[in-house]
Amino acid sequence: MIGFLIASFDIVGIWARPGIKGGNSAVYMIIKNNDTLPDTLYKAESEICKKVEIHKSYEDKRGRIRMKKVGFVVIPPKGEFRFEPGSYHFMLIKLKRYLRGGKRFKMSLYFKRNGKVDIDVEVK
Amino acid sequence: MKRFGILLAFIISCGKGLNYTQNFPFGKGYVLVDQDGNKVKLDEFKGKVLVVGYIYTHCPDVCPLITENMKKIYKKLEDKGLANKVVFLSITFDPRRDKPEVLKEYAKIYGIDRYKNWYLLTSDQKTIDSLMKDLSILVEIGPMEFTETGDTTYFIVHTDRIHIVDRKGKIVAYFKGSELKIDDAIKEIRRVL
Ligand SMILES: [Cu+2]
Numbered sequence: 001m002i003g004f005l006i007a008s009f010d011i012v013g014i015w016a017r018p019g020i021k022g023g024n025s026a027v028y029m030i031i032k033n034n035d036t037l038p039d040t041l042y043k044a045e046s047e048i049c050k051k052v053e054i055h056k057s058y059e060d061k062r063g064r065i066r067m068k069k070v071g072f073v074v075i076p077p078k079g080e081f082r083f084e085p086g087s088y089h090f091m092l093i094k095l096k097r098y099l100r101g102g103k104r105f106k107m108s109l110y111f112k113r114n115g116k117v118d119i120d121v122e123v124k
Numbered sequence: 125m126k127r128f129g130i131l132l133a134f135i136i137s138c139g140k141g142l143n144y145t146q147n148f149p150f151g152k153g154y155v156l157v158d159q160d161g162n163k164v165k166l167d168e169f170k171g172k173v174l175v176v177g178y179i180y181t182h183c184p185d186v187c188p189l190i191t192e193n194m195k196k197i198y199k200k201l202e203d204k205g206l207a208n209k210v211v212f213l214s215i216t217f218d219p220r221r222d223k224p225e226v227l228k229e230y231a232k233i234y235g236i237d238r239y240k241n242w243y244l245l246t247s248d249q250k251t252i253d254s255l256m257k258d259l260s261i262l263v264e265i266g267p268m269e270f271t272e273t274g275d276t277t278y279f280i281v282h283t284d285r286i287h288i289v290d291r292k293g294k295i296v297a298y299f300k301g302s303e304l305k306i307d308d309a310i311k312e313i314r315r316v317l
Contacts, residue, residue: 017184017185017188018233018234019184019233020181020226020229020230020233023181023182023184023226024182024183024184024277025184026184026185026188050271050272050273050275051271051272055185057185057186059284060281062262063262063283063284064262064264064281064282064283064284065186065281065282065283065284065302066281067185067266067279085185085186085188085189085302086185086186086189086302086303089184089185091184091185092184093269093271093277094271094275094277098229098233099233100233101233101235
């Protein structure tokens with residue numbers, strides 16, 4: 001498992017789903033905030049695809065699965081925020097290359113207080 | 125009465141399959157296309173025990189869970205020497221994008237291309253719409269989204285489902301595809317094998 005230690009964060013359990021060129025994928029991770037102040041994650045980017053969006057999957061009243069775009073997420077102080085299957089995820093839209101298991105690529109996360117954070121993502 | 129309604133809604137939404145007697149739409153002349161581009165009549169699968177999942181390959185979050193769960197069911201059946209007695213179907217509800225070659229790539233990256241009795245099926249929009257309606261799979265195409273470079277994409281709101289079909293063509297169990305317990309599915313399959 002790759003972990004990233006930045007100023008006041010640990011980002012652990014980073015992985016992406018396989019994906020087809022021209023298709024989509026999703027990235028998951030756990031962001032742990034060791035600080036006594038919250039931080040807001042508001043944007044993500046990657047060279048691997050045309051666009052990265054922060055999404056949440058959820059079930060509507062009719063039992064259907066939907067996804068909605070989320071403008072930002074807040075990482076609570078001395079707490080964590082989980083991006084995991086069936087819930088919050090980073091959506092990689094229109095992949096420029098095939099993502100097969102074992103492949104790695106870079107992604108950047110943008111936080112209000114901590115600024116830009118570069119991470120390494122592994123396809124699983 | 126109200127409480128009963130809520131309880132009933134709860135039972136239905138949990139989807140275990142008890143007293144659930146919908147028939148798989150055999151005998152209606154549905155013609156689909158598999159991941160190799162071969163025409164397949166849905167009726168060809170009648171008489172077999174089926175595990176059927178409904179997906180679209182551009183779904184990155186929930187549909188992969190459905191596929192992964194079907195894969196887990198497959199592996200468990202394989203361990204018990206039963207995998208060749210069951211046929212797996214992944215049917216797309218996004219035929220506009222999920223052409224046979226796309227389904228073939230999907231099978232490859234999810235490592236299901238080595239399973240000979242696993243068909244990934246598509247068709248024309250009209251056929252798929254009718255098929256999904258017969259199966260009570262709700263599908264709603266979301267709004268077009270744009271990237272800065274002018275590319276477009278869309279997502280689909282859909283029912284999260286895996287069906288188990290017996291040899292007579294009856295749907296004997298249905299599960300929430302992304303969340304099912306593998307052993308529950310195995311139990312239902314063994315019951316009808
Ligand atoms: Cu998404």
